[in-house]
Amino acid sequence: MDVALKLIGKIHSQLKSIEDCPLQENENAPEAEIEIFPEFREGIENIKAGSQVLLLTWLHEADRSIIKCVPRNDFEAPRVGVFSTRSPDRPNPIGIHSVEVLSVSAKGKIKVSSLEVLDQTPVLDIKPIWKTRGV
Amino acid sequence: MDVALKLIGKIHSQLKSIEDCPLQENENAPEAEIEIFPEFREGIENIKAGSQVLLLTWLHEADRSIIKCVPRNDFEAPRVGVFSTRSPDRPNPIGIHSVEVLSVSAKGKIKVSSLEVLDQTPVLDIKPIWKTRGV
Numbered sequence: 001m002d003v004a005l006k007l008i009g010k011i012h013s014q015l016k017s018i019e020d021c022p023l024q025e026n027e028n029a030p031e032a033e034i035e036i037f038p039e040f041r042e043g044i045e046n047i048k049a050g051s052q053v054l055l056l057t058w059l060h061e062a063d064r065s066i067i068k069c070v071p072r073n074d075f076e077a078p079r080v081g082v083f084s085t086r087s088p089d090r091p092n093p094i095g096i097h098s099v100e101v102l103s104v105s106a107k108g109k110i111k112v113s114s115l116e117v118l119d120q121t122p123v124l125d126i127k128p129i130w131k132t133r134g135v
Numbered sequence: 136m137d138v139a140l141k142l143i144g145k146i147h148s149q150l151k152s153i154e155d156c157p158l159q160e161n162e163n164a165p166e167a168e169i170e171i172f173p174e175f176r177e178g179i180e181n182i183k184a185g186s187q188v189l190l191l192t193w194l195h196e197a198d199r200s201i202i203k204c205v206p207r208n209d210f211e212a213p214r215v216g217v218f219s220t221r222s223p224d225r226p227n228p229i230g231i232h233s234v235e236v237l238s239v240s241a242k243g244k245i246k247v248s249s250l251e252v253l254d255q256t257p258v259l260d261i262k263p264i265w266k267t268r269g270v
Contacts, residue, residue, distance in 0.1 A: 003140040003193060003257070006226040040226065043202045045216035053218075056229060058138060067178045081180035083188075083261040091141040091175065092259045094191060094229065122138070124227045126218040 005058060008043070009036040009108070009123035016119050018061065029114040034123055036108035044108065047126065051101040056125040057117050062093030095121070098129060140193060143178070144171040144243070144258035151254050153196065164249040169258055171243035182239055182261065190232040191260040192252050197228030230256070233264060 013032040015021050021029075034055065036044055047053065066089040068079040082090045099112040110126075148167040150156050156164075169190065171179055182188065201224040203214040217225045234247040245261075 003142065005138040005140065006199070007138065008226055040202060040218075043216040043218045043226075045203070046219035047216065051219075054231070056227070064141070067175060068180070081178040081182065083175075083178045084181035084186075084263055086262055086265070090260065091143055091178075092191070094260060096189070096231065096262070125225065125229060127221055127231070128219055130221070 005124055007037070007058070007122040008040040008125065009034055011035075011057065011115070011117050011119060011121040011123060013115065013117065013119045013121075015117065018118065021116050021118065029116040031102065032112055032115040032117070034110040034112060034126075036110065036123070038108065041108040044104065044110065044126065047101060047104055047110065049101055049103050052129040053099060053101060053112075054125075054127045054129055055095075055097040055099050055112065055115070055123065056127070057095035057097065058122040058124055059088040059093035059095045059117065060120075060122055061088075061118065063089040064091055064093060066090060094124065140257075140259055142172070142193070142257040143175040143260065144169055146170075146192065146250070146252050146254065146256040146258060148250065148252065148254045148256075150252065153253065156251050156253065164251040166237065167247055167250040167252070169245040169247060169261075171245065171258070173243065176243040179239065179243065179245065179261065182236060182245065184236055184238050186236040187264040188234060188236060188247075189260075189262045189264055190230075190234050190247065190250070190258065191262070192230035192232065193257040193259055194223040194228035194230050194252065195255075195257055196223075196253065198224040199226055199228060201225060229259065
């Protein structure tokens with residue numbers, strides 16, 4: 001089975017290091033730009049300003065060996081299973097971000113509302129959000 | 136950059152072929168069981184019956200070459216960019232499923248409510264759902 005991810009684009013953000021990042025995107029994250037690589041640009045036709053989308057990223061600085069962790073940097077709390085947390089350090093560090101599309105350029109650049117990922121983070125996928133389902 | 140996914144488990148379901156699958160899980164999908172592989176079982180500590188979780192799967196029968204497609208099997212509609220659809224046929228066929236945990240066994244088996252993926256589908260991740268964020 002081929003389980004190697006294809007990188008369809010990357011993020012441009014003013015967040016240059018992990019210290020710059022809020023814990024979650026509802027904590028004052030800045031706007032960011034998604035650059036879609038040329039071979040995947042036909043795939044973003046029909047994405048428009050105003051769309052709510054799920055953006056999937058590959059959190060490339062994550063520690064993939066983590067199975068148990070402390071929740072939300074509370075280092076005195078007991079360690080919990082990583083799958084009951086949103087820690088980016090996990091076996092498959094796939095980031096899921098609910099963002100609003102602010103603009104789409106002809107050259108495959110999508111500007112989005114508050115996004116808490118690092119500059120140069122690889123992009124895996126974009127999906128429309130269906131309001132009736134929650135995801 | 137290592138972008139090979141780790142398979143943390145697999146799905147057991149009565150859905151044995153794509154013809155058995157409803158288009159989305161809110162269309163009468165059956166219960167299913169997530170088997171977590173032994174080396175990742177510590178990661179599901181703290182997941183309990185009644186939790187709402189996001190389950191990430193690898194839709195292993197997908198066609199990863201698709202960039203444009205017809206939406207929802209409406210073959211007379213114009214083709215649209217795949218990233219404006221929820222088609223499983225896409226460069227990185229990551230399934231995102233909002234499910235309720237019905238039970239967790241000591242041996243790493245998690246029973247969940249309606250899930251529309253095929254038997255033997257690989258599992259990539261489980262994350263808690265934060266109701267305040269929608270995802």
